[in-house]
Amino acid sequence: MLVLGIETTCDETAAAVVRVDAAGHGAILSNVVRAQLDEHAPYGGVVPEIAARAHVEVTDLVTAQALREADVAMADIDAVAAAAGPGLIGGVLVGLTTAKAMALVAGKPLVAVNHLEAHALTARLTDRVAFPYLLLLASGGHTQLLAVKGVGDYARLGTTIDDAIGEAFDKVAKLVGLGYPGGPQVEQRAASGNPARFALPRPLIGRPEPDFSLSGLKTAVRLEVERLMDRQNEVTEQDVADICASFQMAVADMVADRAKVAIRRFREAHGEPTALVVAGGVGANQTLKAVLQKTADAAGLPLIVPPPKLCTDNGAMIAWAGAERLRLGMTDAFDIAPRARWPLDAGAASFGSGRLGAKA
Ligand code: KG4
Ligand code: ZN
Numbered sequence: 001m002l003v004l005g006i007e008t009t010c011d012e013t014a015a016a017v018v019r020v021d022a023a024g025h026g027a028i029l030s031n032v033v034r035a036q037l038d039e040h041a042p043y044g045g046v047v048p049e050i051a052a053r054a055h056v057e058v059t060d061l062v063t064a065q066a067l068r069e070a071d072v073a074m075a076d077i078d079a080v081a082a083a084a085g086p087g088l089i090g091g092v093l094v095g096l097t098t099a100k101a102m103a104l105v106a107g108k109p110l111v112a113v114n115h116l117e118a119h120a121l122t123a124r125l126t127d128r129v130a131f132p133y134l135l136l137l138a139s140g141g142h143t144q145l146l147a148v149k150g151v152g153d154y155a156r157l158g159t160t161i162d163d164a165i166g167e168a169f170d171k172v173a174k175l176v177g178l179g180y181p182g183g184p185q186v187e188q189r190a191a192s193g194n195p196a197r198f199a200l201p202r203p204l205i206g207r208p209e210p211d212f213s214l215s216g217l218k219t220a221v222r223l224e225v226e227r228l229m230d231r232q233n234e235v236t237e238q239d240v241a242d243i244c245a246s247f248q249m250a251v252a253d254m255v256a257d258r259a260k261v262a263i264r265r266f267r268e269a270h271g272e273p274t275a276l277v278v279a280g281g282v283g284a285n286q287t288l289k290a291v292l293q294k295t296a297d298a299a300g301l302p303l304i305v306p307p308p309k310l311c312t313d314n315g316a317m318i319a320w321a322g323a324e325r326l327r328l329g330m331t332d333a334f335d336i337a338p339r340a341r342w343p344l345d346a347g348a349a350s351f352g353s354g355r356l357g358a359k360a
Contacts, residue, residue: 001078002029002070003326004102005319006063008055008095009087009115010140011036011046015063016315017070017077018125020323026125029070031309031316032062037180044180045170052090059098066315074106079331081322084112085339086141092338100334109331111322116344118317119279120148125320126306127275134266134273134301136259136292137344139280140166140181145210145262146344147270148277151324155270156345157262158210165251165282168214172221172247176240186244187285193238193245198224200250202257210262212254221247252291259292263299277304283311 007014082099143160173182203213296303
């Protein structure tokens, strides 16, 4: 089975072809990602209109490249999958419309994929993880701990009450004068910093619900930067490194504690998880990964973190989620609408049956 996947929900235009064998194992035949870093760099963040325009310009080219690199024709493809949300609506519209047009012309089924579900299922492509598992989904827009019980079957255990973790990395990067996206740059600076220099807060640690809060931590970083400016009139390279290291360690401590609580909650409500899985762009962070490894070890669970290229937004995760749905007969009608908001757990029971005219 061959599935083409298209991803345009944020600032990456991506397309990929994934092959699934009879045993249900996936292989990535191509995975093309075109980032829009240059377009958004002057604004220090993603500008929705610029993103939509950039997607319009390259989605067809990126998709053609994905087919070419996989050495397959549209006639060989079994389904076209596209992220139908959640995300910036202009971009989602471009990717979904492209997928509809291609599927319609080629006479193939359409699978409208939830971007978060694609992140959630990636570990099944890379590591063949069995259901049910505990997922930490941490990206620029989302931070959740979820019980992943099956395709379309998710139960939320915890979430952020303010900022997403990736968003906090991006804001801290901005505060200390680093570019966008902030996560990779903060991680890189932190490597030469002292994580114990600044005593930053660890919000919600010890609480019985596995929720997150990042905005107080971000404010604490801002106050430290202001203090440095008052005292020495500048923020040196070493200061930046120490702030990044201290911030990253505070996040890691918080994530480890919240994951520990979520494992307990999971066991109470859903039985034994097969693994602790990390998904979303923040999963690329090696310090976080190291801390979570200890949490997983202590709980006797394997820690599964897909490679960084598959943690950040990509087309392969959309194609794979499309393949998982196609195998279960969960295709979608051509009038399905893009969705700016689309929580993974709400209405999970109706996934694949009545969802926005889904044909199931
Ligand atoms: O999943 P993703 O590619 O896009 C969204 O759907 O949001 O995640 C992007 C987010 C950004 O906020 C970025 O700063 C963060 O993931 N990120 C990282 C790292 N790489 C990306 N955060 C921390 N450490 C990293 N190495
Ligand atoms: Zn994402």
